[in-house]
Amino acid sequence: MTDVSPTATETARAELARWLAHAEGLHPRGIDLTLERVRRVYARLDLAPDVPVVTVAGTNGKGSTCAMLEAILGQAGYRTGVYSSPHLVHFEERCRIDGRPVEAAALLPHFAAVEAAREGDPLTYFEFTTLVILRLLAQAGLDALILEVGLGGRLDAVNVVDTDCAILTSIDLDHCEFLGPDREAIGAEKAPIARPGKPMIVGDPLPPASVLTHAASIGADLWLHGRDFRYAGQQGEGGRWQQWSWSGRSQRHHGLAYPALRGANQLLNAAAVLAALEALRSRLPVSAQAVRTGLALVELPGRFQVVPGEPTLVLDVAHNPHAAATLAQNLDQMAYHPSTHAVLGAMKDKDLAAVIAPLLPLVDVWHLCALPTPRAADLDTLQAALDTARATRAQGRVPGPQQPRVERHAAPREALLAALGQTDPADRIVVFGSFFTVGGVLQNGLPRREAPHLGRA
Template sequence: MSTPTTLAEWLAHCERLHPATIDLTLDRVRRVAERLALRFDVPVITVAGTNGKGSTCAMLEAILRQAGYRTGVYTSPHLVHFEERCRIDEHSVDAHALVPHFEAVEAARGGEALTYFEFTTLAILRCLSQSRLDAAILEVGLGGRLDAVNVVDPDCAVITSIDLDHMEFLGPDRESIGREKAGIMRPGRPAVVSDPQPPRSIVEHAESLGADLWLFGRDHRYTAQQGESGAWQQWSWSGRSVRFNGLAYPALRGTNQLLNASGVLAALEALRPRLPVDAQAVRRGLASVQLPGRFQIVPGQPTLVLDVAHNPHAAATLLHNLDQMGFFPRTHAVFGAMSDKDTTEILRKLAPLIDAWYFTDLPTPRAARADQLDAQWRALPRTAGAAMRATSSTHSSPRSALDAALAEADPTDRIVIFGSFYTVGGILQEGLPRLGAKHLA
């Protein structure tokens, strides 16, 4: 076979190297990283957790950029284009700029059967390490201890919310999962925890390791203030020696974002000797931060809401955020998910709020079929509210499901597109249609 020359060809090559999609170990990655002489000479912040990782990375990036630093971010998965996984100064890298780094990993691989994630992670890490950054922000893909990102020693670890997900790899409960996430901590270095009730395993691992543990409620905290109308308008944050008052809410929507932001500000305080950030950079960064697909509201008729909530904990947060949006006559839901997710529990949490379901197939063999999701929904007890009168249908793609929802929705309704990155990405890839047939009359 000829040597790949484009990013698309390299990605296809990566898919053929290992028989498994996930094979958790750092041994292979570490050997190749050593051959690559992979190293970072700038502060590295590594972010792990069940939910909130992407938002945390985006807020760190936005604030550091406003402070004048050159940032590099690695995040996964992507919504539309692979290049989204590697951002420099808040912009995705060009596809052709990644090719030399794929070539270097292949040359250093030495016959190692790297998984797709391992190979692509090494290529992106090499790209970032050679980009003359001031700070690197790395998002863990799965777990932490054995994730390919953990081949890099972070100067600060951030652990966001912990909940049940990927249990076949990480363990059956929060304590087991927390122990895996805590694997990104390093002795003597700050480890920031955003979860207000972290598993004991995280605290115990930090103490046994000698990490500098920053716990929410002890080392960092926030308070929110209500305006005369009763709406939450401002919030204040305090760390060990730094305080910010009268902050505007982050541009990323959802009440859970304050927990993420608290962890972000704690990480920045912990790294202050190397990356000083002033209050104005914090304010501008939180006001300007953007991250598609995280409770992303697209105003119009009808209103669209896009969210990559793909586990029960994220679904509960989505339900709460939807409930805070105000009145909509009907709520339509486009939903597609991977077969290894607890989709029954996700459906159970959202069912009371949804008037019409549009279940969709996804373009990957790992996905649950639309008819399977429909059967799971039909098996739920119809106890109250919208669930008793809701309808459902199945569709071959996220776009066809959205088209059906647009055809049924009134202009004053809302449509929630959620679940897998494939679900939200399938919509964003083709652009957001605004009007169904009934809206053109």
């Protein structure tokens, strides 16, 4: 007789799902950008960390920056804790200790503690779960804490924690309904993660003036790309960097291998990481070997992730125009593929035509898919955005497939299976547009890639 009793992991995940549903129902709005409520509960929980804290904000590159910091510090022998969001498949991915996601069971007592401490304060889902993870990390015996901002910075729940080093990655247009209509306004929202007298690393080579103004107004120790730190390197075939060097205010690294994370923007992220490590060297000294090994071994699913096998499968959570342009550049630098299929699902509050436009010259078949969230764009909206992008491109006479085929699917995995049924081994499939899109194809493990329409066993 087969044992059908749930495993301990399944039981814990079921209880976690109940807590997450509870957190979703506490506040009438999903996003309420203010710090008063979360600060009160944070104070009641007494969570102020006693280890160095690095807080990372920006439009794109936050997750990669956190992962590189985590990998280098881990190679240097430090116990690291990382809070990152959103997740791809399981909520537990949002909290990593020593590079590994925590177990669902480890989170459960912290949900109960936050529930008791909120004393009726109507926290949002993000605020509640941020406090849960901060409490877990506070009790984990860490040497360093790495926090990724969820939205903006000034009023994000993560900003209740006083950071020892702030990193700003790229600053571009996204979440404009909350953060403002241009880079200056968005920079003004992201810069307040910095603290007076503490290092503020700005990885964007052309930061908005609002960022510089804020740094000066609070007396932050401002590190600028091109002034306080820089990188240089040699490019090989296809424009890929082969070796690179970095210099800061007093430290140098030469002959570095390209970071294991793929993509044209990763050297910008890595340069900011090395600046942060130099700024914190009195508290977290790191050897040159730890830098080399950490960058060589760093992993982060869904960031220009090329999955081994045939046809080539690329997973990327690019969900705004800037990230989509970077994705297109990275795809263009890959080896030749006769045909490219794109699986696209996205949120309706994005500039969808601008997200699609950079990929148009590269994509032969579009597989549009619905996503399991009220924020998602429906198939008609995705189709309209694709039509708009194609019409604009036709006016500009941009080279590439002029009449790509378009298919519509109920879910990301269905879209991926359809693409697999149509591609040859030498072709390419790119899945992008949202964490939900990439997470949807990963939900139950990636399907086998054996080009079934070719009749292979």
